[in-house]
Amino acid sequence: QSALTQPASVSGSPGQSITISCTGTSSDVGGYKSVSWYQQHPGNAPKLMIYEVIKRPSGISDRFSGSKSGNTASLTISGLQAEDEADYYCCSYAAGNTHNYVFGTGTKVTVL
Amino acid sequence: EVQLLESGGGLVPGGSLRLSCAASGFTFSSSAMTWVRQAPGKGLEWVSTISSSGAATYYADSVKGRFIISRDNSKNTLYLHMNNLRAEDTALYYCAKDSNSWVNWGQGTLVTVSS
Numbered sequence: 001q002s003a004l005t006q007p008a009s010v011s012g013s014p015g016q017s018i019t020i021s022c023t024g025t026s027s028d029v030g031g032y033k034s035v036s037w038y039q040q041h042p043g044n045a046p047k048l049m050i051y052e053v054i055k056r057p058s059g060i061s062d063r064f065s066g067s068k069s070g071n072t073a074s075l076t077i078s079g080l081q082a083e084d085e086a087d088y089y090c091c092s093y094a095a096g097n098t099h100n101y102v103f104g105t106g107t108k109v110t111v112l
Numbered sequence: 113e114v115q116l117l118e119s120g121g122g123l124v125p126g127g128s129l130r131l132s133c134a135a136s137g138f139t140f141s142s143s144a145m146t147w148v149r150q151a152p153g154k155g156l157e158w159v160s161t162i163s164s165s166g167a168a169t170y171y172a173d174s175v176k177g178r179f180i181i182s183r184d185n186s187k188n189t190l191y192l193h194m195n196n197l198r199a200e201d202t203a204l205y206y207c208a209k210d211s212n213s214w215v216n217w218g219q220g221t222l223v224t225v226s227s
Contacts, residue, residue, distance in 0.1 A: 003155065034212055036212070036213045036214075038156070038214075040156075045206060045217035045218065045220060046156060046206075046214070046217060047217075048213060048214060048215045051212075051213035057215055089156050091156070091158070093212065100170065101158040103155055103157060103158060104155070105155055106155040
């Protein structure tokens with residue numbers, strides 16, 4: 001199972017909105033509603049930001065939103081803040097012989 | 113408060129290693145559990161998931177046949193038995209609660225495989 005494709009880096013100024021894409025296939029992103037997004041600051045464990053494509057866990061700011069179209073999922077961060085600077089990973093359930101998950105390649109978000 | 117504490121990592125010249133993940137703050141026996149790893153400077157990789165009872169186990173192709181996930185619900189502990197270790201298994205290994213959409217993670221235990 002190949003990793004999902006994300007841009008290596010995305011940047012924006014404080015207050016702006018940015019969108020991170022996550023491209024897979026009909027066997028993963030396109031075929032299931034089980035797409036999630038994780039934020040990871042250096043030295044820390046990943047943090048769930050979005051699950052089931054569009055849902056936010058309790059305590060996650062509504063500045064973070066998810067969507068999906070075809071084989072591509074997206075994470076949008078609006079009102080960009082300095083603390084949003086981190087690595088972001090998408091993850092999707094993937095069809096196969098067994099229960100299987102695949103992560104994206106990761107995107108470094110830089111706040112200018 | 114959910115707490116997950118991994119242990120057992122270290123520097124190994126190949127061979128085998130067993131990782132543990134001690135869980136607290138939730139009903140361990142009701143939750144599927146997952147291992148995810150991250151090679152130094154690299155991205156996240158799903159490794160394995162086990163059902164709440166332990167009856168069902170799932171593995172990434174990269175570790176299938178070499179790693180075994182197990183659990184002891186009486187000890188609230190998750191395990192990852194790693195055999196035939198390779199240099200590419202060098203990573204920080206995280207345990208996470210549930211089978212998907214992982215809200216709760218440990219801080220990880222580092223496994224370094226040296227040839």
